[in-house]
Amino acid sequence: MEVSVVVPTYRRTDYLEKCLDALKQQLKPAKQVIVTVRETDQETWAFLDRYPRGSLPLDLVCVEVPGVIAALDRGFSRASGEIIAMIDDDAQAFPDWIQRLEVHYQSNPRIGAVGGKDWIYDNGEPQPGNPQPVVGRLQWFGRPIGNHSLGFGEAREVDILKGVNMSFRKQAIGDLTFDPRLLGTGAQVHFEMSFCLALKRAGWRIIYDPNIAVNHYRAQRYDEDQRHTFIAEADYNQVYNETLAVLDHLWMPQRFAFLLWAVLIGTRSARGVVQTLRFLPQEQQWAIARLQSSLRGRWDAWRAWHRDPQTPTGATIYQG
Template identity: 55%
Template sequence: MRNTVLIPTYRRPQDLSRCLLALQEQIKPVDQVIVVVRDTDAETWQFLAQLNAPNLPLHTVKVTQPGVVAALNAGLAAVEGDIVSITDDDAAPHPDWLERIAAYFTSDSRLGGLGGRDWIHHGSKLEDASRPVVGQLQWFGRVIGNHHLGVGEPREVDILKGVNMSFRKEAIGQLRFDERMRGTGAQVHFEMAFTLTLKRAGWKIIYDPNVAVDHYPAQRFDEDQRNNFNEVAFINLVHNETLVLLEHLPFIRRIVFLFWAIFVGTCDSLGFVQWLRFLPSQGQLAGKKLLASWRGRWQGYKEFVIRNS
């Protein structure tokens, strides 16, 4: 099976260099590498013009619209392989990454998506904790990620993570990443709608911790600055999550989700109970997060109603 690796990148040429080097060192050679670059990203275009990698089947795609969704959709249009593997420019796949991916898709014709662990590096420190539950959408709407902490045997999951996910081109068909996802860069939860759609269509989604990449979280050039609170980024995150879940949950579970989200929530998307939990340690910041979460819920709900009215 021919494999394509798709990498969206923006203003991180040093990270991209490490990623491309890792692809050159794969046990199973890559058949096509697509790097999607913003038209205004002079740093990356200069790096690619000077890149000397004669054995790397590199194909560049130019995109004018900001955000990972537009980049990935532009890249999907250029995919030639039977399998498309998506990773970030700040990741470095392990040498057996493509070999393991090809083996999975060759052995199971019902496999639509495959993901694995991203080993997160914080400077010289490796995040090596472990969690048995990964990539699950619970019945009342809570999403459990933990893709960077997964251990154990391969298992079916509901959701994959954008830094390490592969898809059968036949399964994707005309499916594209949801352009309603808000954000000018990361667009958090963009992969959730994609994988849930494949699963609802009957395709199997597998997570195997051994299908691994090293992940070196790099600087972002948008409103989402990872661990720093930004009201716009917070609202966008909750909006995206709300819109996706309302569209994929059945009616009764949708109602339960809304009540749970507003009154309980999570540490990333606060409800009233989570606000009480964080109030002693975060003070006014907890209140800002709660209001941003509720605004995101309301905006996601409104968009869902408009689309389905």
């Protein structure tokens, strides 16, 4: 099967160089490596002009609109392979990355998406974490579970993949595009949740295999979303985006259970009352600020969804 790889990038040329170098080392070469570059990103254009591409089949795409959603829509529409894989510019794929992706698609025609594990590094140091058996699931009441960097064991079916290391069967995508309602000027957090859940609703299987791996050297983001730092706008955006994706996917009784859980309990990254009380002793006023931004994100997303529930469509319905 032919594989197109999409690499969205913005002003991170040192990381991009290593990402492209790793794609040169694939045991199964990509048919096409699409790098999407912002029109105004002169630094990256200059780098790509001098990059020694060798046999790497680079295809450069200019993007006029800020944000990863616009970049991916342009990149995916350009892809000609039967499989469209995505990797972040600050990640480096293991040599068997494409090879392992292909094996899953060949094993079952109902598999519409495959992703894997990202081994996280901050400032060059590997980040410890306890292995987690549950990865990429959406619980019945709408609580999303990630843990893609902490998965272990055999391949298994999931609901959600992580954008740094995911792929799709082009046939399954059909006319589906990334959700334009999502907020953010750069990362647009949770963009992959809406996309993956749309494929699930169309009847496709989504596979997570921790043996399909990339090293993820988490780099600076050039937008309001800064890792490890609380910024109210970024917090609001990611909660808003998550809420829209979940509301799209659940049935009405589940939606009310989700909103009740979200307000009363929540998670570390999308706070409810219980999580706020948990972190209040160490975070003090910042815990209250996080609660406020999370509740605003939940409320505004609910109002937007209720006013105009534009559930993403376009994925090809699986005909088994």
